[in-house]
Amino acid sequence: MDPGSVFASLVQAPEDPILGVTVAYNKDPSPNKLNLGVGAYRTEEGKPLVLDVVRRAEQLLVNDQSRVKEYLPIVGLADFNKLSAKLIFGADSPAIQANRVATVQGLSGTGSLRVGAEFLARHYHQLTIYIPQPTWGNHPKVFTLAGLSVKTYRYYDPATRGLNFQGLLEDLGAAPSGAIVLLHACAHNPTGVDPTLEQWEQIRQLMRSKGLLPFFDSAYQGFASGSLDADAQPVRMFVADGGECLAAQSYAKNMGLYGERVGALSISDAGITASKEVIINIAGSSKEVDDFVCKTADVASKVESQLKLVIRPMYSNPPIHGASIVATILKDSKMYDEWTVELKAMADRIISMRKQLFDALSARGTPGDWSHIIKQIGMFTFTGLNGEQVAFMTKEYHIYMTSDGRISMAGLSSKTVPHLADAIHAAVTRMG
Ligand code: PLA
Secondary structure (H helix, E strand, O other): OOOOHHHOOOOOOOOOOOHHHHHHHHHOOOOOOEEOOOOOOEOOOOOEOOOHHHHHHHHHHHHOOOOOOOOOOOOOOHHHHHHHHHHHHOOOOHHHHOOOEEEEEEEHHHHHHHHHHHHHHHHOOOOEEEEEEOOOOOHHHHHHHOOOEEEEEEOEEOOOOEEOHHHHHHHHHOOOOOOEEEEEOOOOOOOOOOOOHHHHHHHHHHHHHOOOEEEEEEOOOOOOOOOHHHHHHHHHHHHHOOOOEEEEEEOOOOOOOHHHOEEEEEEEOOOOOOOHHHHHHHHOOHHHHHHHHHHHHHHHHHHHHHHHHHHHHHHOOOOOHHHHHHHHHHHOHHHHHHHHHHHHHHHHHHHHHHHHHHHHHHHHOOOOOOOHHHHOOOOEEEOOOOHHHHHHHHHHHOEEOOOOOEEEHHHOOOOOHHHHHHHHHHHHHHHO
């Protein structure tokens, strides 16, 4: 019997639209090749960056002889979970103070999204999730495979290269009550277009009035503005109103821990937002308030217990190393401060790449309005280049990017900006 034959009828699957760009890049022998596909930060020298504070945390961990390699609990490292919830919801979050938040460690952003989606598919009454159009290419697959039904809401307007706010409000306004809504916490991927805080407030009011459930994907906290707190503002607005909220966090980009696969999923249950004194005035008795607080803490514990049932048969429990690095940094105020400085430097370098690319195109007189390069936020520029132009740039200039015209600004350096500008100029003038 031919041992290979049982899978002989398989069709060859296509490469991943994002990670496949790196596969193609690796095969290219050209010395001028440039990978602007996957969102991975590079230095001015084009090298991957391990943050100094991460190296230092790793050193501390290595030197600590009391550390062992035993399994973590199913939900992960307790310190890491607490600190992660604080990082996204805010240290003074009433939800955390009232024990209304259940947090589990996840396999980076993707794994945390998947665990959240599997949990919702099992325990939430509405199985429809609305995702922005466009969104990160893996979102529809993660949610569909978890058992949710995926619909889209309008988000980006190609004509203005900005937010289609009216379309967004109309589509969420027409969504069935209770539907889940995936929101990018900041630095929307791939468009680089975020709502303003005023627009977030309108989105919040609309969603709460219709009982829509917010599920935040926070893959770039700190990368948009350079400030961890400013970038978490949209999430904190939703948590502050006392309604339910899910948040998937990734430390891949903001701590440069890509391959360590470290992230978290937090589920905040509904609760009261006013101070105890105010509520006693309304409710009449302190006991009623205590009962309520107790009940909500009870819900968080039930949520956690069910998350464990999702995780255990999937990968049993999460890896220890990355979470230990993060916890070491988050719990030490000096290391935390060092992290924020290094994070701000990464964000600033990306912003300076935007300016340099914009200036280079202006200097070449490249036809079209390129101001979106400096207006868009975060790791990516959604250039507006079409698939044909992208293919031309890859073939003629060895520049690798996703076929939707997204470029990772974090992969660019002062040295490579002219090469990219030449390629865009040629693509636009010859294939425009
Ligand atoms: N959510 C969004 C919006 C992302 O852009 C990414 C990563 C993730 C979640 C998942 O990241 P993690 O699992 O590594 O934490 N997006 C990258 C990489 C940077 C990728 O596609 O996997 C991108 O190039 O779009």
